[in-house]
Amino acid sequence: MLKLPIYLDNNATTPMDPRVLEAMTPYFLNHFGNAASRNHSFGWQAEEAVDYAREQVAKLIGADPKEIIFTSGATEADNLALKGVFEMYASKGNHIITATTEHKAVLDSCKHIEKMGGEVTYMSVTAEGLIDLAELEATIKPTTIAIAIMYANNETGTVMPMKEISAIARKHGVLVFTDATQAVGKIPVDVNKDGIDLMAFTAHKMYGPKGVGALYVRRKNPRVKVTAQMDGGGHERGMRSGTLNVPGIVGFGKACEICMMEMESDTARISKLRDKLEVALLQLEEAYVNGSRTSRLPHVANISFKHVEGEGLLMGFNKNIALSSGSACTSASLEPSYVLKALGLGDDLAHSSLRFGLSRFTTEEEIDYTIKAISETVLKLREMSPLWEMYKEGIDLNSIQWAAH
Amino acid sequence: MAYSEKVIDHYQNPKNVGTLDKSSKNVGTGLVGAPECGDVMRLQIEVNSETGMITDAKFKTFGCGSAIASSSLATEWLKGKSVDEALKIDNMTIVEELNLPPVKIHCSVLAEDAIKAAINDYREKNGLEKITFAESVVH
Ligand SMILES: Cc1ncc(COP(=O)(O)O)c(C=O)c1O
Ligand code: FES
Numbered sequence: 001m002l003k004l005p006i007y008l009d010n011n012a013t014t015p016m017d018p019r020v021l022e023a024m025t026p027y028f029l030n031h032f033g034n035a036a037s038r039n040h041s042f043g044w045q046a047e048e049a050v051d052y053a054r055e056q057v058a059k060l061i062g063a064d065p066k067e068i069i070f071t072s073g074a075t076e077a078d079n080l081a082l083k084g085v086f087e088m089y090a091s092k093g094n095h096i097i098t099a100t101t102e103h104k105a106v107l108d109s110c111k112h113i114e115k116m117g118g119e120v121t122y123m124s125v126t127a128e129g130l131i132d133l134a135e136l137e138a139t140i141k142p143t144t145i146a147i148a149i150m151y152a153n154n155e156t157g158t159v160m161p162m163k164e165i166s167a168i169a170r171k172h173g174v175l176v177f178t179d180a181t182q183a184v185g186k187i188p189v190d191v192n193k194d195g196i197d198l199m200a201f202t203a204h205k206m207y208g209p210k211g212v213g214a215l216y217v218r219r220k221n222p223r224v225k226v227t228a229q230m231d232g233g234g235h236e237r238g239m240r241s242g243t244l245n246v247p248g249i250v251g252f253g254k255a256c257e258i259c260m261m262e263m264e265s266d267t268a269r270i271s272k273l274r275d276k277l278e279v280a281l282l283q284l285e286e287a288y289v290n291g292s293r294t295s296r297l298p299h300v301a302n303i304s305f306k307h308v309e310g311e312g313l314l315m316g317f318n319k320n321i322a323l324s325s326g327s328a329c330t331s332a333s334l335e336p337s338y339v340l341k342a343l344g345l346g347d348d349l350a351h352s353s354l355r356f357g358l359s360r361f362t363t364e365e366e367i368d369y370t371i372k373a374i375s376e377t378v379l380k381l382r383e384m385s386p387l388w389e390m391y392k393e394g395i396d397l398n399s400i401q402w403a404a405h
Numbered sequence: 406m407a408y409s410e411k412v413i414d415h416y417q418n419p420k421n422v423g424t425l426d427k428s429s430k431n432v433g434t435g436l437v438g439a440p441e442c443g444d445v446m447r448l449q450i451e452v453n454s455e456t457g458m459i460t461d462a463k464f465k466t467f468g469c470g471s472a473i474a475s476s477s478l479a480t481e482w483l484k485g486k487s488v489d490e491a492l493k494i495d496n497m498t499i500v501e502e503l504n505l506p507p508v509k510i511h512c513s514v515l516a517e518d519a520i521k522a523a524i525n526d527y528r529e530k531n532g533l534e535k536i537t538f539a540e541s542v543v544h
Binding site: 327351388 | 445
């Protein structure tokens with residue numbers, strides 16, 4: 001039975017898996033101890049639970065438990081990695097390489113670093129949203145300390161060539177930091193095979209609770225260190241002070257364990273649904289996929305429907321389907337998605353985009369309903385769109401002198 | 406952001422969607438906004454040259470729900486008004502009628518601009534001088 005509303009905004013956050021909640025519950029009420037309390041069983045129990053979760057998290061990404069620093073989420077992990085490396089490696093250099101399509105948590109940390117005297121190169125990306133490897137290598141200089149490139153993009157799902165990026169970084173003795181928030185738990189991520197030195201990720205994008213995440217910090221070959229950005233009791237080996245969020249961490253661990261066990265079967269099922277959705281929507285005229293279709297997360301699709309505006313489009317079904325658009329009219333900024341613009345999309349196409357993020361809980365009925373609702377709304381709005389009419393009459397929209405805003 | 410009932414109603418059942426013959430002398434066409442900004446509105450009026458009354462009005466809009474609702478409402482208001490009365494339609498009246506929040510005021514400004522542009526197009530076609538309007542504020 002189809003239950004409305006349908007949730008297809010899983011890049012923003014995922015629902016919790018009930019098994020995760022079940023694992024967490026005892027740590028709110030019965031085992032509420034502070035993991036840093038050394039003198040009684042409440043503390044020991046909490047510590048044990050955190051240790052176990054640390055193993056579950058580490059295992060999913062092929063790391064050693066000692067390499068996991070728990071944080072409040074990916075934003076904090078991004079900040080800690082970038083600012084922490086910048087401070088720690090000041091004697092080696094001050095240059096960081098990143099890309100224009102990164103998440104704001106990375107871009108704004110980089111802006112902060114620039115204010116502190118750092119130098120940041122913001123690389124542009126190809127039309128598919130990928131980094132040009134030759135250009136990356138040419139951008140490295142003697143003062144470069146780190147390359148910060150996200151594993152998978154939150155708007156398009158485009159997956160970066162991490163192995164190739166880290167091979168280049170290794171060759172030049174530069175650290176690799178990746179924001180893998182959208183990738184971990186969805187596709188195989190292995191810090192050793194992928195050559196990653198620091199990695200940010202978060203529980204609430206992989207069926208875990210909000211407010212808990214981690215920074216992976218490599219301990220061997222090379223041993224990486226970051227300067228703490230939060231001072232206090234010296235938790236997490238001094239890299240992140242603050243009483244640990246024990247129930248959250250337990251949930252994060254459980255979420256990682258489930259992802260590890262079910263990734264393969266989830267991916268097979270979800271990617272089929274995603275492809276069904278995408279193929280059906282591309283039957284509409286003038287519909288385009290944004291980002292790479294080959295190097296992409298299995299549960300994501302970003303599609304532009306030319307000559308209809310994204311927010312107007314969402315309104316046609318947002319009572320029943322939760323989705324997000326790259327159009328800016330949804331925000332107060334009036335600027336459409338900077339990620340889509342970085343792919344070279346015109347503002348008009350960026351304004352016309354919808355982002356689909358499927359999940360473990362997405363059903364075929366939901367996808368069928370979505371295909372129908374979106375197709376109908378696109379057709380209806382095109383009947384109402386002056387741009388569509390002009391396009392159909394063969395008028396070149398670029399030849400029109402639009403009023404400047 | 407939640408939409409008001411009235412915006413939803415206009416969005417679901419827009420009034421006067423369509424196209425009038427823009428080459429006709431009795432038809433004035435206003436095309437405002439820009440695809441880059443995510444909003445383009447085309448509003449057309451048909452005027453009885455004897456009486457100066459607006460006998461028909463049509464629109465097509467590329468934009469958010471509030472822009473669609475603003476233009477739909479504008480065409481309803483235009484029909485049966487004289488051209489002079491139509492000039493008095495103010496975007497804030499649209500804002501009030503549709504309960505638009507502050508971030509959506511520019512959608513109503515667009516509708517006001519479209520009305521003025523359509524009237525000027527009609528005037529120009531009929532040998533009347535174009536009216537100069539003060540720059541609209543928002544956008
Ligand atoms: C790529 C990326 N990085 C960072 C974040 C922020 O994560 P958190 O909400 O855990 O701070 C998000 C989620 O919005 C994201 O998609
Ligand atoms: S047209 Fe831009 S918000 Fe309405």
